Amino acid sequence: MSDAAVEIANVSKKFRIYHERNQTLKSAAMRRRRSIHEDFWALKDVSFDIPKGSNFAIVGSNGSGKSTLLKCIAGILYPNAGEIRTRGRLAALLEIGSGFHPELSGRDNVFLNASILGISKSEIRQRFDEIVDFSGVEKFIDQPVKNYSSGMYVRLAFAVAINVDPEVLLVDEVLAVGDASFQQKCMEKFAQLQGDGRTIIVVSHAVSVLRTMCDKGAWLNNGELLDVGDIKPLLNAFDDASRPTPHVDGIGRTRWGSGQIVIDHVEVLTADGLPFARFITSHSAVRLRLRYTANERIEKALFSISIDSSDGTRVWGGNNFESMAPVEIGDGVMDFTVPAMPLAKGDYTIDVAIFDWSTQRQLDLIKHVVQLQIENHGASESGYIALNGEWRVSESQPINGHG
Ligand SMILES: Nc1ncnc2c1ncn2[C@@H]1O[C@H](COP(=O)(O)OP(=O)(O)OP(=O)(O)O)[C@@H](O)[C@H]1O
Numbered sequence: 001m002s003d004a005a006v007e008i009a010n011v012s013k014k015f016r017i018y019h020e021r022n023q024t025l026k027s028a029a030m031r032r033r034r035s036i037h038e039d040f041w042a043l044k045d046v047s048f049d050i051p052k053g054s055n056f057a058i059v060g061s062n063g064s065g066k067s068t069l070l071k072c073i074a075g076i077l078y079p080n081a082g083e084i085r086t087r088g089r090l091a092a093l094l095e096i097g098s099g100f101h102p103e104l105s106g107r108d109n110v111f112l113n114a115s116i117l118g119i120s121k122s123e124i125r126q127r128f129d130e131i132v133d134f135s136g137v138e139k140f141i142d143q144p145v146k147n148y149s150s151g152m153y154v155r156l157a158f159a160v161a162i163n164v165d166p167e168v169l170l171v172d173e174v175l176a177v178g179d180a181s182f183q184q185k186c187m188e189k190f191a192q193l194q195g196d197g198r199t200i201i202v203v204s205h206a207v208s209v210l211r212t213m214c215d216k217g218a219w220l221n222n223g224e225l226l227d228v229g230d231i232k233p234l235l236n237a238f239d240d241a242s243r244p245t246p247h248v249d250g251i252g253r254t255r256w257g258s259g260q261i262v263i264d265h266v267e268v269l270t271a272d273g274l275p276f277a278r279f280i281t282s283h284s285a286v287r288l289r290l291r292y293t294a295n296e297r298i299e300k301a302l303f304s305i306s307i308d309s310s311d312g313t314r315v316w317g318g319n320n321f322e323s324m325a326p327v328e329i330g331d332g333v334m335d336f337t338v339p340a341m342p343l344a345k346g347d348y349t350i351d352v353a354i355f356d357w358s359t360q361r362q363l364d365l366i367k368h369v370v371q372l373q374i375e376n377h378g379a380s381e382s383g384y385i386a387l388n389g390e391w392r393v394s395e396s397q398p399i400n401g402h403g
């Protein structure tokens with residue numbers, strides 16, 4: 001037996017697309033029930049294993065079949081061909097609208113949802129208070145969920161999903177809906193589940209978040225598996241391929257994004273806000289200042305920065321996921337301050353990007369926007385980091401009694 005939490009073997013899923021060429025009642029009646037349709041394959045012979053205990057990302061452009069695959073794993077959809085085997089209790093947080101029954105109350109949905117997950121009524125009664133508590137929607141628990149905001153909906157669904165102690169948790173983008181404190185709570189829960197060796201399968205368009213959160217992944221394209229494996233090479237390839245419409249800006253830089261926020265300028269400054277003269281000495285304080293213009297209000301703007309060495313190695317990448325906040329229309333500044341720049345002597349280039357976490361859209365991305373020229377006087381070091389270590393050579397001290 002393999003150590004996979006989920007085995008996906010030759011899975012294909014077909015949808016029927018109906019064409020309504022004639023909308024009149026008469027023509028519909030004349031056609032009787034013989035509707036005109038076409039088969040559309042949303043998944044085509046997809047096979048891969050999801051290792052137990054992994055944080056597994058599923059990426060792909062819009063319509064590539066990610067949500068369809070998650071629904072097949074969750075048992076909400078049935079593949080037309082192939083087989084999916086899962087080991088252990090599974091909980092799923094799928095697209096809004098595919099988990100709960102809109103006419104039922106929050107309370108009834110908790111019980112319904114839990115029973116679908118194979119949890120007994122008495123067990124769920126024991127956990128009910130904890131679930132409602134975690135969700136923060138207690139005031140609305142007896143209201144039909146169709147009256148919930150999308151944030152409330154996700155909170156309740158998430159509370160059920162994690163409080164049933166899943167072995168395998170499926171998460172489809174929905175987290176983008178919650179507010180910052182809820183997202184923080186979710187990330188903490190993920191880390192906890194991960195620590196317990198549970199398997200988490202995440203669908204997201206936020207590459208920089210997946211980079212830090214996941215260790216493995218799969219890439220779907222037009223319903224086909226393009227790649228599966230370690231997260232870094234997978235996301236690098238996906239990232240490069242998923243920028244179909246770059247444009248060249250006024251000063252000849254290639255950039256990608258919808259343009260609701262535009263990065264105007266990136267500056268490399270000292271901690272006092274002054275520009276660096278020529279180079280930066282290792283371990284000095286450095287502030288990267290990104291100036292932008294927001295043409296629209298963005299509810300959750302994710303800023304990310306990455307640093308590559310001149311040989312193309314990604315030395316560091318990070319984002320402000322923990323402190324994401326709304327960006328208002330107008331000009332703004334984002335500062336990223338490094339108290340003691342740990343890079344070793346060499347030339348590095350910086351990529352910056354802004355992503356709309358709510359809509360999962362790239363707003364702007366510029367590669368190689370600025371250079372960092374690092375110096376480290378007197379240090380004989382190779383590699384990418386400056387350890388600031390101290391060398392000391394002295395004569396050997398005799399060990400007592402063995403001199
Ligand atoms: N119930 C359905 N009936 C018909 N077609 C469907 C149905 N569900 C999905 N599809 C189609 O299957 C394809 C894959 O859809 P899916 O929702 O899995 O994509 P996705 O990768 O999750 O995309 P996104 O990134 O936009 O969420 C799309 O072309 C979609 O239109």
Ligand SMILES: [Mg+2]
Pocket residue numbers: 066067068095
């Ligand atoms: Mg989807």
